Amino acid sequence: xxxxxPQKHPMPAQEAGERSKNFREVALGYDVETxxxxxxxxxxxxxxxxxxGCPVRIHIPEFIAKVAxxxxxxxYQIIQRSSSLPAVCGRVCPQETQCEQQCVRGKKxxxxxxxxxxxxxxxxxxxxxxxxxxxxxPNGHKVAVVGSGPAGLTCAGDLAKRGYDxxxxxxxxxxxxVLVYGIPEFRxxxxxxxxxxxxxxxxxxxxxxxxxxxxxxxxxxxxxEQGFEAVFVGSGAGLPRFMNIPGENxxxxxxxxxxxxxxxxxxxxxxxxxxxxFHAKKVAVVGGGNVAMDxxxxxxxxxxxxxxIVYRRSANxxxxxxxxxxxxxxxxxxxxxxxxxTAILEGEQGVVAGMTCVEMELGEPDASxxxxxxxxxxxxxxxxxxxxxxxxxxxxxxxxxxxxxxLDTQKWGGIVADETGKTSRAHVYAGGDAVTGxxxxxxxxxxxxTAAEAIDAELRAKE
Amino acid sequence: MYKIVEKRELNPTVTLMKVExxxxxxxxxxxxxxxxxxxxxxxxxxxxxxxxxxxxxxxTIIFQIVGGTTERLxxxxxxxxxxxxxxxxxxxxxxEGLKKVAVVGGGVGCAIxYPVAKKLxxxxxxxxxxxxxxxxxxxILEEEFRAVSDVYKLMSDDGTAGEKGLVTDALKALIxxxxxxxxVIAIGPVVMxxxxxxxTKQYGIRTTVSMNPIMIDGTGxxxxxxxxxxxxxxxxxxxxxxxxxxxVDYDEILKRASTYREFEQREREAACNLFKKEVR
Numbered sequence: 093x094x095x096x097x098p099q100k101h102p103m104p105a106q107e108a109g110e111r112s113k114n115f116r117e118v119a120l121g122y123d124v125e126t127x128x129x130x131x132x133x134x135x136x137x138x139x140x141x142x143x144x145g146c147p148v149r150i151h152i153p154e155f156i157a158k159v160a161x162x163x164x165x166x167x168y169q170i171i172q173r174s175s176s177l178p179a180v181c182g183r184v185c186p187q188e189t190q191c192e193q194q195c196v197r198g199k200k201x202x203x204x205x206x207x208x209x210x211x212x213x214x215x216x217x218x219x220x221x222x223x224x225x226x227x228x229x230p231n232g233h234k235v236a237v238v239g240s241g242p243a244g245l246t247c248a249g250d251l252a253k254r255g256y257d258x259x260x261x262x263x264x265x266x267x268x269x270v271l272v273y274g275i276p277e278f279r280x281x282x283x284x285x286x287x288x289x290x291x292x293x294x295x296x297x298x299x300x301x302x303x304x305x306x307x308x309x310x311x312x313x314x315x316x317e318q319g320f321e322a323v324f325v326g327s328g329a330g331l332p333r334f335m336n337i338p339g340e341n342x343x344x345x346x347x348x349x350x351x352x353x354x355x356x357x358x359x360x361x362x363x364x365x366x367x368x369x370f371h372a373k374k375v376a377v378v379g380g381g382n383v384a385m386d387x388x389x390x391x392x393x394x395x396x397x398x399x400x401i402v403y404r405r406s407a408n409x410x411x412x413x414x415x416x417x418x419x420x421x422x423x424x425x426x427x428x429x430x431x432x433x434t435a436i437l438e439g440e441q442g443v444v445a446g447m448t449c450v451e452m453e454l455g456e457p458d459a460s461x462x463x464x465x466x467x468x469x470x471x472x473x474x475x476x477x478x479x480x481x482x483x484x485x486x487x488x489x490x491x492x493x494x495x496x497x498x499l500d501t502q503k504w505g506g507i508v509a510d511e512t513g514k515t516s517r518a519h520v521y522a523g524g525d526a527v528t529g530x531x532x533x534x535x536x537x538x539x540x541x542t543a544a545e546a547i548d549a550e551l552r553a554k555e
Numbered sequence: 556m557y558k559i560v561e562k563r564e565l566n567p568t569v570t571l572m573k574v575e576x577x578x579x580x581x582x583x584x585x586x587x588x589x590x591x592x593x594x595x596x597x598x599x600x601x602x603x604x605x606x607x608x609x610x611x612x613x614x615t616i617i618f619q620i621v622g623g624t625t626e627r628l629x630x631x632x633x634x635x636x637x638x639x640x641x642x643x644x645x646x647x648x649x650x651e652g653l654k655k656v657a658v659v660g661g662g663v664g665c666a667i668x669y670p671v672a673k674k675l676x677x678x679x680x681x682x683x684x685x686x687x688x689x690x691x692x693x694x695i696l697e698e699e700f701r702a703v704s705d706v707y708k709l710m711s712d713d714g715t716a717g718e719k720g721l722v723t724d725a726l727k728a729l730i731x732x733x734x735x736x737x738x739v740i741a742i743g744p745v746v747m748x749x750x751x752x753x754x755t756k757q758y759g760i761r762t763t764v765s766m767n768p769i770m771i772d773g774t775g776x777x778x779x780x781x782x783x784x785x786x787x788x789x790x791x792x793x794x795x796x797x798x799x800x801x802x803v804d805y806d807e808i809l810k811r812a813s814t815y816r817e818f819e820q821r822e823r824e825a826a827c828n829l830f831k832k833e834v835r
Contacts (some may be wrong), residue, residue, distance in 0.1 A: 168767055218635060226622035263774045265599070265639040273776070302641035304774050308578050332778035334788055341788070341807050343814045352772050358598060367598040367771075368818035442810035489775040490793055 095132035098201025103208055103415075110421035112392050115277045116362050118419055119183070122205075127212040131160035133197060139503060141194035142206060147538030148181075148246070150174040152206055152459050159209055168217040171210060172225075176249030176292065177242065177537065179218060179284045182211025184275060184382075185534045186413040218287055224294040228296060231255035233551045236320040238305045238492070241269020243326030243524025243534045245292060246540030247547075252295040254548055261303040268359065269328055270525075271533070273357040274349070276386050278393070279416070282356075311499070314531055321554075322519045322547045325507060328517075329525035330489030334482055335378070339436030344370050344444045348379070348387040349484035355390045362469045372479030375399045375409030376447050378433055379483030380409070381530070385416040387481045388425045400426040402433060402475070404465045430454070430465065434472065436480055447475045485530050496520070504529070515545030521547055558642040560613060562633040566697040569619050569663050570629050571605070577612030579604075579642045585670035586648030586797055590773040592639040593627045598691065600624050601770045603667040603796070604643060614642075617666030617695070623822030631829055644773045645796045648763070653737045655681040657729065658704075659722050659751050661743020662688060667765055668742040669696050669703075676703035683729060683736070684708065687722040687747070688774075691715035723750050729762065736760050741800060745808050746799055752800035762800035766791045768811060782808055 096153040104120040105111070111118050122130065124141050134156040142152040149171050158167035171178045187193075187207035195203030233256050237244045240262040248258045266272055268285045293299065305311065305327070314320045332347030334340050351369070354360040358367035375391040377384050380403035392399045401420070403410065410417055421427070430452040439445025451471035454463035500508040500516035506527055513521040523539025525531055561573035579589060588603045606615035620629050631637065648671050650656070656675050660668030665686050675682050684704040688694050689712045701707050709717025709723040718725065722754070739762045740750040748764040755762040768780040773792045780791040783804040789795065 218773075263641070263776075264772060265641070273772075302639050303578070304641060304644065307643055307774075308582065308641070328776070331775050331790060331793070334778075336788070341781060341783060341811065343810055350771060350777040350779045353777050358771065366596060366822065368815040368822075370814070441813070491775060 093132075094135055094262075095129055097133065100133065100202045100205040101126045101130045101208070103205075104427055105419075108419075108424070111278065112389075112423040115189055115393055117281050118278050118511040119415075121215055122212045123206055127159055127209060128162060130205050131156050131209060132547055134160070135195050135196060139196075139338045141196065142191040142204075145191040145194035145533050148174050148541050150191075150210070150393070155213065156206070156209055157202065159213060164213055164216045165221055167213045168221070175537070176246045177288045178210055179214035179242070180242070180280060180288060181534055181537070182207055182214050183280050183284075184413075184532075186532060187413050190534065207521065218284070225291055227296050228253055228255040230257060230296075233257065234259070235547060235551075236261065236314045236318070236321045236323045237326065238323065239263075239269055239328055239524075239526070240267040240289075240299060241326055241327040241328050241524060241536060242271065242508060243526075243536035243540040244269065244324065246537040247324045247326060247380065247523070247544045248297045249292050249295060249549060250541055250544035252292065252297045254544075256548075256551075258296070259298045259300060259341050261305050261309075262301045263304040264357065265301050267299045267301060269545070273353045274383065274386070276352065276356055276390055278359075278389070279386065302481060304491065305538060306495040311492065311496045311520060321551055322521065322549065324513070324540070324543050325492055325515075325520065325526055326524045327489055327526045329486035329530045330505075331487050332482065333485045335433065335484065337433060337435050339438055339444070340482070342436055342438055342444050343442040344372060344479040346370070346479070346481050347479055348377070348383045349486065351387050351481050352383070352390065355394070361390070361394060364555070369394065370479060371395055373397050374477040375435075375481060376402050376475055376477040377480045377483055378402045379485075380405065380486075381411045381483060382413055382416055382532075383530075384483035385412045385425075387483050389420055389423060391479070391481065392423055392425060396479075398426065399424075400428050400475070400477075402428050402431050402447075402449065404430065404432040405462060406430055406454060409462050428475070432465065432467070434475070435481075437474070439478070444478050444480055447477055447480055448472060449475055486525070488526055492526070511542070512546035513539060514546060519550070556636040556638060558636050559633050562631075564773040565617065566693045566736075567619060569666075569693070569695055571615060571617045572628075573613045573757055574613050574637060574640060575612060576614045576642075578639050579614045579640065580607045580609050580612045583607040583614060583643040584647030585650070586667075587643035587645050587675045588773070588796060589642030590644060590770065591616075591628070591637050591642055593624060593631070594638045597638060598624050599639075599771055599773065600766065601644070601773050603765070603767065604670065604772075605666045606670055614640075617663065619663040621823070622819035626823050626826040626830075631649075641773075643790060646794070648674075648740070648797050650678065650680070653678075653680050655734070655736050656828070657683045657726060657734070657739045659684060659726060659739060659741040659747075660684070660686040660741070660757075661722060661747040662693065663695070664743030664747070664765075665696050665700070668740065671740055672700060673703045681705050681733045683734065685710065685722050685725045685729070685741070687711065688716060689713070693786060721750075723754050726751065727754060730758055730760070733828065738763060739800075744811065745805055748800060748803075749805035752803070752805075756801050763797050764800040764803060766796045766798060766803070766808065768808060769814065782811075783830055798835070
C-alpha cells in the first residue's frame with residue numbers, strides 16, 4: 093500500500109541559530125526509516141512525468157521502488173546509470189521546478205521528496221559500498237574535457253563509461269569547478285565532491301589540474317598535437333558582472349565569485365587559513381539567485397551582525413532554489429525586495445560606508461517574462477553597510493574564445509552550440525554556463541551528458 | 556609538484572628561483588605571470604615571469620618577501636618543490652615594431668622590466684633602461700640590464716648607487732636631451748608608475764604600465780584584480796596586466812592594494828615565528 097500522506101517528510105536540519113555560526117552541512121539527510129516511508133509515497137505511475145522533468149533523465153520511479161524495497165545499492169545503480177554525480181544533485185538541484193514539479197502527488201499535497209531520496213541513496217552508497225565502479229573496456233579513442241565543473245565531469249564520466257580515454261583539464265589547483273569554489277561547505281560538503289571525483293577516476297578519467305586551456309595549451313593543440321579526437325568545453329561562467337555604479341571598486345566591495353572563492357576554495361573561514369577574507373559587520377548582497385543566498389549565508393557565518401539581500405524584483409521572481417531562500421530566512425538574512433542600488437558610498441580608508449538605493453515597483457513583463465522593475469520616484473534612501481557583495485551574474489571567460497579561431501560566440505560572449513553541444517568548430521563541443529550563461533548545476537550536467545552522446549556518435553561513425 | 560632547480564638571493568629581501576615547469580616555459584612571454592601555491596594549505600599568489608628557458612623547461616621568478624606566502628616560499632631550498640605553479644597567464648607585453656624604448660624599473664619591479672628590455676633588445680630596438688632603488692644594497696639585475704641596454708641609468712634615493720634621485724628625474728633628463736621614444740614602459744611601485752605616466756603625458760609619449768593587483772584564481776573568474784582604465788572596469792588577469800599608463804586610475808589601485816595589509820603582516824610574522832621554532 094502506498095503511503096498516502098499529503099506531506100513529504102521534512103528534511104532534518106541543524107537548528108538555524110546554531111548553524112548560522114558554523115560551516116557544517118545544514119540539511120542532515122533522511123535516516124533509513126524515513127527514506128523507506130517517503131519512498132512509499134511514490135505511486136510508480138505509468139506516465140512517469142518526473143523523468144521528463146529531470147535534465148539527465150534519471151529513472152526516478154524505478155530507483156524509488158528499490159528504496160521502498162530496502163534495496164539501496166540497487167537504487168544507487170539505477171541513478172548512477174543516468175547521473176555521474178548523485179550525491180551532488182540530491183543536494184543542489186532545484187527539484188521544485190524539475191522532477192518534483194511534475195510529480196502526480198503534487199497535484200493534491202506535496203510531491204514525493206525525490207531529491208531527498210536521491211541524496212539518501214547516494215549517501216548510503218558512499219557510506220556502505222566499497223565497490224569501485226566498473227571500468228569499461230577501452231575503445232581506443234581519446235577525448236579532452238576543458239573544465240572540471242558539473243558539465244565537464246558529467247561529460248567525462250559518460251564517455252569513460254563507454255570506454256573512452258578521457259582527460260579533464262582544470263585551471264585551478266583543485267577539481268570540481270563551481271562545486272568547490274562556489275557552493276559552500278554547509279550546502280555541499282567538499283568531501284562529497286571529492287568522493288564523486290574519486291569515483292570518476294576509478295572509471296579511468298584522468299584529471300590534470302593547473303592547466304588553463306587557452307594559455308597552457310590551446311584547443312587546437314589538444315586536437316592537433318596532443319592526440320585528442322574531440323574536445324568538450326565546459327569552462328564555466330567566467331568573469332563577474334558589476335552594475336557600473338559609483339563606488340564599485342571600493343575596498344570592501346566583492347564579486348560573489350571572489351567572496352565565495354576565498355571562503356570555499358581557499359577555506360578562509362577556518363581560523364588558521366592563509367587566504368584572508370574581509371570580516372564585515374553589515375553586509376549587503378545584491379542579487380537574488382543561489383549565488384546571492386550562498387554569499388549572504390557565508391557572510392553571516394563569518395560573524396556579520398546584519399546581512400541583507402538586495403533584490404530589484406519581488407519575492408515571486410527570486411531565481412534561487414526555494415529551500416535556500418527558506419534556510420536563509422531562518423538564519424536571519426534580511427530580504428529587501430524591490431530595491432535597487434544606485435551608488436556605493438566611501439568611508440574611511442576606502443572602505444564602504446553605505447549604499448544608496450531606490451525602491452522599485454513591478455511594471456510590464458520584459459523579455460524574460462518577468463515583470464520589469466521600474467524606479468519609484470523620490471524613493472532614494474541609504475542602506476547602512478560596510479561591505480557589498482555583487483551577485484548579479486557573470487559573463488563568459490574570454491580565454492577560449494580569444495584563442496580558438498573559428499569558434500563562434502554570441503554577442504555577450506557565450507559559445508554558440510547546437511542542441512547536441514556541437515560548436516562551429518569540427519570536433520569541438522561545448523556546454524554548461526560557457527554556453528548558456530550562469531545557470532544551474534543540473535542543466536550543466538544535462539548539457540555534458542548530451543554532448544557525450546554526440547561525441548560518442550561522431551567518433552563511432554569514424555570506425 | 557614543481558621542482559626548484561636554482562635559488563639565489565639577489566638582495567636581503569629579494570630572491571630568484573628557477574622552477575621546473577615545462578608547460579609554462581613552452582609558452583611564456585615577457586609580461587605574463589604565473590600563480591603559485593607554496594604547499595597544500597597555501598594561498599594563491601601571482602608572480603610575473605622574470606625569465607624562461609624553453610629547452611630546459613624552466614621558468615624564473617623573482618620575488619620580494621612581503622607576506623606569509625613569500626616568506627614560506629623563500630624558506631624552500633633548491634631541490635624542494637612548489638605545490639602548484641600555473642601559467643603563463645595574462646596577455647604578453649606588446650613590444651613588436653618598437654624602435655626606441657625607455658624601460659623604467661623600480662625596485663623588485665625590475666624583475667618584470669628586465670625580460671621586456673631583453674626582448675626589445677633581441678628584436679633590435681634601442682633600449683634605454685632607467686632603474687631605481689632605495690639604496691645600493693637593494694640593486695638587482697645590474698649586469699643583466701647592462702647587457703641588453705644601449706643606455707643604463709641607475710638611480711638611488713640616497714645616492715649610494717648610481718645617481719641620487721628618482722627615475723622620473725633621469726627619464727626627464729633623457730627626454731630633454733632630445734631622445735624621442737616610441738614608448739615608455741614603466742614597471743614598479745604604483746606610485747612610481749603614476750608619476751612616470753604624469754611626466755610622459757606632458758611630452759605625449761605613449762606609456763605602458765604593468766599592474767600587479769591582488770588576485771585569487773588569475774584566470775578570469777573572481778574579479779578581484781579589477782581596476783579602472785579610461786573609466787571602464789578591466790581585469791588585470793585577462794585584459795592585462797599591461798595597460799595604457801595615461802588611462803589608469805592609480806589612486807583606486809593604491810587603496811585596493813591595501814585591503815589585506817594587516818592580515819599580510821600578521822601572516823608574515825606567524826610564518827617567521829614558525830621557522831624560528833624549526834631552527835631551534
